[in-house]
Amino acid sequence: MKTILTVDDSSSIRQMVSFTLSEAGYNVIEASDGKDGLEKIKKASNVNLVITDLNMPNMDGIALIRKIRESPAHKFVPILMLTTESQNEKKMEGKQAGATGWIIKPFKPEQLVAVVKKVLP
Amino acid sequence: MIEELRQYLTFKLGEEVFALDVNQVREILDYIKITKVPQTPEYMCGVINLRGSVVPVIDMRLKFGLKKTEATVNTCIVVVEVNIESERTVLGALVDSVQEVFELEPGEIEAPPKIGTHLKTEFIKGMGKREEKFIIILDIDKIFSANELEILGSNAEINN
Amino acid sequence: MLDHLKEAFLEETRELLGQLEESLLELESDSSDEGLISKTFRILHTIKGSAGMFDYDEISRFTHDIENVFDLIRNGKIKADNHIITLTLRARDQIEKLLNNDGSSCSEETSEIVESFRKILLGFNEAGLPEKVKTCIVSEAVEESRTEDYLIKFKPSEGILKNGTNPLLLINELRDLGECYPCMLTNQIPPLETLEPEKCYLSWNIFLRTSRGIDSVKDVFIFVEDECELKVEVIEETGTPVGLNDCSREILDILSENSPNITRELKKLLSEKAKLPKTEKAALPANLKTEKCSDTGNAKSIKVGSEKLDYLVNLVGELVTVQARLSQISAQKNDPELILISEEVERLTCELRDNALNIRMVPIRSTFNRFKRLVRDLSQELGKKIDLFTEGEDTELDKNVIDKLNDPLVHLIRNSIDHGIEASDTRIACGKNETGSVTLSAGYAGSSVIIRITDDGAGLNREAIRKKAVEKGIITKESSLSDKELYNLIFAPGFSTAEKVSSISGRGVGMDVVKKTIESLRGNIEITSESGKGTTITLKLPLTLAIIEGLLVKISDEYFIIPLSAVEECIEMHRSEIQNENGMHLVKVRGELVPFIPLRERFNITGQSMEIEQVVITSNDGNKSSANSSKIGFVVDSVIGEHQTVIKSLGKFYKDADGFSGATILGDGTLALILDIPTLIKREEEMEKKLFQNR
Numbered sequence: 001m002k003t004i005l006t007v008d009d010s011s012s013i014r015q016m017v018s019f020t021l022s023e024a025g026y027n028v029i030e031a032s033d034g035k036d037g038l039e040k041i042k043k044a045s046n047v048n049l050v051i052t053d054l055n056m057p058n059m060d061g062i063a064l065i066r067k068i069r070e071s072p073a074h075k076f077v078p079i080l081m082l083t084t085e086s087q088n089e090k091k092m093e094g095k096q097a098g099a100t101g102w103i104i105k106p107f108k109p110e111q112l113v114a115v116v117k118k119v120l121p
Numbered sequence: 122m123i124e125e126l127r128q129y130l131t132f133k134l135g136e137e138v139f140a141l142d143v144n145q146v147r148e149i150l151d152y153i154k155i156t157k158v159p160q161t162p163e164y165m166c167g168v169i170n171l172r173g174s175v176v177p178v179i180d181m182r183l184k185f186g187l188k189k190t191e192a193t194v195n196t197c198i199v200v201v202e203v204n205i206e207s208e209r210t211v212l213g214a215l216v217d218s219v220q221e222v223f224e225l226e227p228g229e230i231e232a233p234p235k236i237g238t239h240l241k242t243e244f245i246k247g248m249g250k251r252e253e254k255f256i257i258i259l260d261i262d263k264i265f266s267a268n269e270l271e272i273l274g275s276n277a278e279i280n281n
Numbered sequence: 282m283l284d285h286l287k288e289a290f291l292e293e294t295r296e297l298l299g300q301l302e303e304s305l306l307e308l309e310s311d312s313s314d315e316g317l318i319s320k321t322f323r324i325l326h327t328i329k330g331s332a333g334m335f336d337y338d339e340i341s342r343f344t345h346d347i348e349n350v351f352d353l354i355r356n357g358k359i360k361a362d363n364h365i366i367t368l369t370l371r372a373r374d375q376i377e378k379l380l381n382n383d384g385s386s387c388s389e390e391t392s393e394i395v396e397s398f399r400k401i402l403l404g405f406n407e408a409g410l411p412e413k414v415k416t417c418i419v420s421e422a423v424e425e426s427r428t429e430d431y432l433i434k435f436k437p438s439e440g441i442l443k444n445g446t447n448p449l450l451l452i453n454e455l456r457d458l459g460e461c462y463p464c465m466l467t468n469q470i471p472p473l474e475t476l477e478p479e480k481c482y483l484s485w486n487i488f489l490r491t492s493r494g495i496d497s498v499k500d501v502f503i504f505v506e507d508e509c510e511l512k513v514e515v516i517e518e519t520g521t522p523v524g525l526n527d528c529s530r531e532i533l534d535i536l537s538e539n540s541p542n543i544t545r546e547l548k549k550l551l552s553e554k555a556k557l558p559k560t561e562k563a564a565l566p567a568n569l570k571t572e573k574c575s576d577t578g579n580a581k582s583i584k585v586g587s588e589k590l591d592y593l594v595n596l597v598g599e600l601v602t603v604q605a606r607l608s609q610i611s612a613q614k615n616d617p618e619l620i621l622i623s624e625e626v627e628r629l630t631c632e633l634r635d636n637a638l639n640i641r642m643v644p645i646r647s648t649f650n651r652f653k654r655l656v657r658d659l660s661q662e663l664g665k666k667i668d669l670f671t672e673g674e675d676t677e678l679d680k681n682v683i684d685k686l687n688d689p690l691v692h693l694i695r696n697s698i699d700h701g702i703e704a705s706d707t708r709i710a711c712g713k714n715e716t717g718s719v720t721l722s723a724g725y726a727g728s729s730v731i732i733r734i735t736d737d738g739a740g741l742n743r744e745a746i747r748k749k750a751v752e753k754g755i756i757t758k759e760s761s762l763s764d765k766e767l768y769n770l771i772f773a774p775g776f777s778t779a780e781k782v783s784s785i786s787g788r789g790v791g792m793d794v795v796k797k798t799i800e801s802l803r804g805n806i807e808i809t810s811e812s813g814k815g816t817t818i819t820l821k822l823p824l825t826l827a828i829i830e831g832l833l834v835k836i837s838d839e840y841f842i843i844p845l846s847a848v849e850e851c852i853e854m855h856r857s858e859i860q861n862e863n864g865m866h867l868v869k870v871r872g873e874l875v876p877f878i879p880l881r882e883r884f885n886i887t888g889q890s891m892e893i894e895q896v897v898i899t900s901n902d903g904n905k906s907s908a909n910s911s912k913i914g915f916v917v918d919s920v921i922g923e924h925q926t927v928i929k930s931l932g933k934f935y936k937d938a939d940g941f942s943g944a945t946i947l948g949d950g951t952l953a954l955i956l957d958i959p960t961l962i963k964r965e966e967e968m969e970k971k972l973f974q975n976r
Contacts, residue, residue, distance in 0.1 A: 010327045011584070012290035016334060019286060053330075055323045069443070075479070078445035084330060100445035101504035106333025106341065119504070121450055156839065156952040158931065159884030161938050168931060168944055170952050173599040175929040175944045210933050265934075 002120055003027040003044060007037035007052040007064060008082065013105075017051060020109040021116065034059025038067050041074060049120045050079045051103070054090050062090070062097050069098035078119040126227075129249060131220040131256060132199060134182050138220060140249055140258045145201045147211065149219055152196040163189065166215055169198070176200065178213035179265070185240065190215050204262045212265060225249045230258065290335040292584060294380060297324050299647055301373050305366050306653045312361040321369075322351040328376065340379050343391055346398040347372050359401065368397050370654070428459075428492040430551070432544050434512040436484035441508045443479065452485060454501045459491030460525050464536035484510075486536040486543065490525060516547050587680060590641050597630075597637040598828075598927030604630040605948035638825050641681070645723050645732075646674035648683055652694055656719060659698045666715055667702055672722035678730050679825040682802055686732075686822070689795040693734050693818055694719060696792070701738030701816050711813065713737070729804075729846070732820040741810040746770055768808045772796040800959050802826065803844060803942065826928065829945070829955065832897060833924040834917040836881050837888045840953035841917070842926060842945055847899040847958040849912065851920050854896045868896060868914060877914030878965050895920045899958050913962050928955060940964060 004026045008014040011032070018028040029044055031037035035058040041047050050068060054061035061081055068074045078100040083091050091102055100119050103112060129140040150171075155178050157167040164183035168175050178198055182190045190196060195218035202211055233245035244267070246258040301324045308317045325348040333341035347369060353359045372394050379391070433455070437448050455461045463485050470482045489498065495513060502511050525532070528550060535546045604626055611623035649671045656669040678686075702708075702717035709715055720735040743764065750756045750770045762770075770776060774793040799806045804822035823829075823846065831842035832851075854868055854877075867874045875898060881890050896914040926945035931938060942957040 009323070010293060010331050012286065012293045012331050013327075013334060015289050016286050055326045057320070057323065076442055076445055078447070082330070084326070095444065095507065098444050105330040118454060118501075119445070119447070119450060121447055154951070156944070156954065158935055158938050158941060158954060159886070160940060161935065165934070168935075168952055170946050170950050173602060173946060175931060175946075175952065177932055177934040179934075205933055208933060212934065 001025065001027045002048040003029060003046055004049045004051060004116070004120075005029045005031060005037060005041055005044065005047045007031040007034065007050065007056070007061070009033050009053060009056040013053070013082070016109070017112065020112050023109075024113045024116070026116070033057050034061060034064035034067075037064050041068060042071070047074070047077060049116060050074075050077060051082065051116075052079065053082045054094065062093055065094060065097040065099050080115060080119060126224055128222050128224050129256075129258060130199070130222050131251075132181075132197070132214075132216040133218045133220060134185060134216060135187055138254075138256050140256045141199075141201070141261055142246075142258070143222055145203065145261060147200040147202055150198040150200060150213070152192050152198065152215075155215075166213075169213060171200065171211075171213075174211070176211050176213050178215055180215045182215075182217070184264070190217065193217070201261055203265045205266050210265075214261075223251060225251075231255075233257070287335055289584060290331055290337075291380060294328055294331065295377070297328055298373055298377055298380075299650060300324055301328075302370065302654050303650045305369055305373070306657060308361050309363065309366050309657070315355075318351065318355050318361065322348065322355050325351055337379065339391070340376055343372070343379065343395060344376065346395055346402060350398050350401050353402070359404075365401065368394065372398070428490060429495075430516040430547075431487075431489045431491070431495070431498055432512075432514045432516055432547060433485070433487040433489060433498065434510070434514075435487065435502070436510040437481050437505060438508045439480040439482065441481050441505060444508065446505055446508070448481065448483065448485075448505075451501055451505070452487065455487060455489055455498070458493050458497060458501070459489055461490075462488040462525070462529055462532050462536065464488075464533050466537070466539055468539070486539060488532050488536060488547065514544050516544055516551070587641075590637075590680075594637050594641065597634050598929075600630055601634055601927050602946045602948075606950065609948040634828070638679070638828065641679050641825070642677040643680050643683060644675050644677050645683060645730075648687060648690065649674050649721055649723075651687070652690065652721060655691060655694060656698065659695065663698065664704070665698065665702055665717060666705055667698060667717045667719060670718060670720040672720065673724045676723035676725060676730055677824075678822065681826050682822055682824075685798060685802055686820075689798045689820075690721075690732070690734070692792070692795050694721075697734055697736040697738065697816065697818075701736040701740075703739050707739075726821070730822050730824060732822065733817055734820075735815060735817045737815040740812040740814055740816055741768055741771070741808070742812070743767055749776065765809075768810060771808070772806070800957075801942075803829070803846070805959075829926055829928050831924050831926055831945075831955065833921040833947075833953065834895070834897065834915075835919045835921055836884065836917050837886045839884075839886055840921075840947060840951060841880075842924060842953050842955040843897055843899070843915065844942075844955070844958065845923065849898045849900050852896050852898065852914075854894050854916065856892060870898065870912075870914075873912075875912045875914050877916050878961065879916045881916070881918070883961075883965075890916075891918055894918065899962075913958075913965075915956070915958075915961075926953075926955075 004021055006014055006017045006021070006028060007030075008017065009032055014030050014032070018030055021028050029040055029047070031040045033056040034052070037050070037052060038059065041050065050064075052061040052064055056064075059067075065079055065081070068077065068079060079098065081091070081094045081099045081102045082105055083094070083102050084105050094102065101115065103115050107115075128143040130143050130146050131138050131140045133139075150169075153169060155167040155169055158165065164180050166178040166180050168177050170176075180190050182188060197216055197219045198213040199216055199219065200211060200213050202209055204210070229250050230247040231250070233242045233248055235242060240257065240259075244260050244264050246260045248255045249258050250256075301321065304317050304321045304324065308314065308321060311317065325344055329341050329344035329348055332338070332344065350359070350365065350369075351361075354361050354365070359365075371390075375391055375394055435448075435451070437446070441448065452461075452463045455463070464487070466484045466486060467482075469484065470476065476482075491498065495515065498513055499511075502509065505511075531550050532547065535543055535550060540546070607623050608627055611619040652671075653669055656667055659665075660667040697719050698717075702719070703711070703713075705715050708717065714737075718737050720733070722733045722735070724731055746767055747756075747762075750767075750773070751758050753773075753776060755770060755773050755776065756762065772792045772795070774791060776791065776793070796806050799820055799822070802822055803826070804820055807819045807821075808816065809819070810816040829842065830845040832845055832848050834841050834843060850870075852868075852870060858868060859866065866877050866879060868877050869875075875896075877896055879890070880886075881888070894916050895918065896916050897920065898912050898914050900912050924945075924947075926947075928943040928945060930943050931941060935941070939960045940957055941954045943955045944952050945955060947953055
């Protein structure tokens with residue numbers, strides 16, 4: 001089973017992502033901000049995909065992406081960022097930091113699954 | 122009003138037999154010690170411990186303008202569920218004895234008579250016919266929502 | 282959307298709105314605090330984002346413009362001035378309304394607020410309006426266009442792997458669109474000594490036949506647009522399309538040559554090969570791996586409906602009752618083995634009870650925070666400058682207590698601001714700081730929580746209170762009262778010292794209602810005041826409503842519980858000691874005459890009272906140390922001892938039975954009624970007054 005780490009400070013979005021992906025047969029780990037996410041990815045034995053929000057307290061999504069890419073173990077792990085349409089700049093910044101792709105909020109559960117399938121073998 | 126075949130529980134107060142819809146009956150208890158809440162009307166007997174819940178008990182005889190219930194071996198507490206101000210409440214009704222459960226077709230239930238009972242008609246769901254006798258089917262939601270003075274017809278009727 | 286997810290969204294958004302309000306108010310006092318600004322932005326952003334996800338589109342759209350304004354503030358382009366904060370606070374309230382309306386209904390107020398935000402944005406057009414970006418990456422309803430053949434040339438940049446992109450997945454995705462013949466080109470792979478394993482040297486020529494349209498094809502590469510050379514060409518068809526199975530090898534041959542004329546060659550092939558025999562379809566092996574993961578996600582906290590907790594606490598309550606019974610029986614049986622088990626059950630039950638109750642404890646912070654807004658609005662409305670200080674926000678109370686505490690606190694704070702704090706000019710004239718202060722503090726005191734509301738206003742006016750009380754017939758002109766008794770008069774029903782009824786204090790709830798609410802929480806309220814310096818109102822509340830520390834007493838065969846918080850001491854009373862003055866029952870306690878209530882008589886309990894009775898002395902204001910606290914005794918047959926018990930409501934049917942705050946089930950299953958001491962005393966006073974008047 002593939003493991004996906006979802007990082008979002010909004011618990012309702014986190015729950016929604018987690019619920020949708022669990023239904024789709026993935027194992028989901030939740031983290032409430034970048035810092036938490038970084039700790040969780042380091043602790044978890046194998047994370048196959050990271051889905052992260054960009055605006056978060058403690059450590060934002062961009063910083064999280066950079067940190068994950070710095071770690072040799074997660075150099076190539078796909079990372080999807082959650083953005084809104086008004087954040088084109090952020091999207092570019094995220095890509096430069098090493099994000100694989102993005103999901104634009106708001107999204108429907110089936111869209112989420114489709115995007116996940118796109119980057120997760 | 123009453124559309125299908127329903128079951129009714131009959132109980133006695135003095136010589137009079139009353140019935141109520143079994144759907145509202147939770148269980149029937151033998152008489153147990155009732156803890157009186159001081160400074161409350163006499164018809165409110167008090168409260169009992171029903172497996173960890175505090176349940177109030179009402180003396181149906183007093184509620185219907187009869188003399189206070191004297192506990193005998195037949196005395197029972199009928200635990201009913203009623204709607205008081207659209208809230209579900211569990212109550213114990215203290216009665217002289219419980220008789221039986223029987224079924225009635227809707228056709229066997231007639232409208233309450235205007236006179237002849239000392240209860241106001243709005244507290245009666247209907248008159249059920251049982252072995253050539255009429256039994257008053259009570260609307261207990263209404264009965265327990267009203268205070269005792271409202272239930273009884275005018276004094277003249279009681280005296281009759 | 283599933284209900285529980287929506288429920289979580291609603292709960293979270295309400296919480297966020299609370300935080301939003303708090304940070305806005307803080308921002309008002311320090312508009313340059315960057316941390317606060319980004320926090321505010323983040324909250325708005327989260328609200329917008331999740332509202333959109335949970336079909337609250339109205340909220341999402343509405344919040345969008347506000348978020349943009351805060352983006353400008355965040356980038357230092359505009360300042361978070363009073364206007365913006367007031368507007369945002371209004372918007373916050375509007376979001377709350379929309380939330381309660383299930384997200385629908387666009388009222389005039391919504392559009393008016395949006396207009397105001399747009400106006401702010403207008404001055405900053407360049408940053409304000411979002412750039413147009415593709416809004417949807419996964420086309421939801423794919424329009425069925427006619428089947429077409431495409432040639433896709435895909436050359437990822439060397440560094441594409443570093444972004445976690447797996448190019449093979451993109452190729453696989455193309456397969457899902459239709460018939461796909463990918464050919465990998467390896468001519469760019471350098472000699473081994475210069476090859477860097479983390480770089481991608483591969484490129485692909487792909488033939489695709491699909492009916493999904495060219496946009497679907499391009500969407501496959503949306504994440505890598507900037508990191509590859511991509512060319513998508515349509516191969517014009519002549520005549521009816523041929524089955525591709527027949528010519529797959531040829532297609533792949535053409536693709537692998539990578540000549541500049543691939544398109545033309547493919548076209549030629551397709552037109553020619555219509556009648557050739559079948560060949561095998563080439564396919565890349567599916568890239569399948571199965572992996573196992575052991576770590577499951579553990580969230581730090583979970584949200585639970587409060588009714589579930591109530592249910593848990595009720596169950597624990599029942600367990601406590603059953604356990605008490607077990608203890609009693611095991612003590613009777615005197616079986617060492619049984620006693621051992623019973624003691625173990627007792628220990629576990631105690632722990633379970635404490636834990637269950639603890640779950641319901643929440644910090645008073647959010648309640649306090651709500652008042653920041655109240656104070657701000659009131660001070661603007663009244664034109665008084667007021668600072669609100671809070672202390673001990675981390676003090677925890679049972680959620681049920683906190684919920685019921687809100688209204689009384691609102692009333693007390695309103696009172697402090699409306700009546701307590703003077704107008705600015707008066708304050709300056711008195712030599713005080715122009716800005717008044719109201720301090721809210723909370724803290725523990727034993728098994729109680731003390732909440733204080735202190736203002737530095739004018740203090741209570743003794744004369745005004747006295748005059749009013751005489752007018753209202755609450756006291757007579759001759760009554761001599763201590764300050765404390767005088768102050769307590771403001772809790773009498775219908776009492777109000779305000780000269781004019783303002784929109785703030787005159788809301789039809791008197792201080793008597795406040796006192797009643799606090800007492801219904803088994804707490805008490807006390808007031809102290811110093812003329813010209815201010816007033817302090819102290820609330821003392823139990824930590825929890827579910828369990829009561831009580832004194833178990835007995836009259837005849839009936840058991841009663843007296844809340845321990847009211848009990849001062851117990852004394853024995855011989856018949857001969859009773860002093861009967863003017864029909865009042867009095868007993869001498871260390872030289873002091875204390876009135877008492879004979880409960881047997883009051884409660885109409887049959888039987889003779891004993892030769893020696895017990896008097897439980899209570900003090901009705903809970904302040905045991907105070908010299909002039911009024912003591913009242915309650916006469917019972919015997920005092921059994923302290924008893925920690927779970928409170929059961931007497932229910933709707935006994936709602937009129939004041940004097941009892943509930944019942945509890947004793948170890949042997951008998952019921953004991955819990956006395957409501959303040960109400961019993963009040964009733965006694967009323968009775969005496971009547972007696973007095975009749976004379």
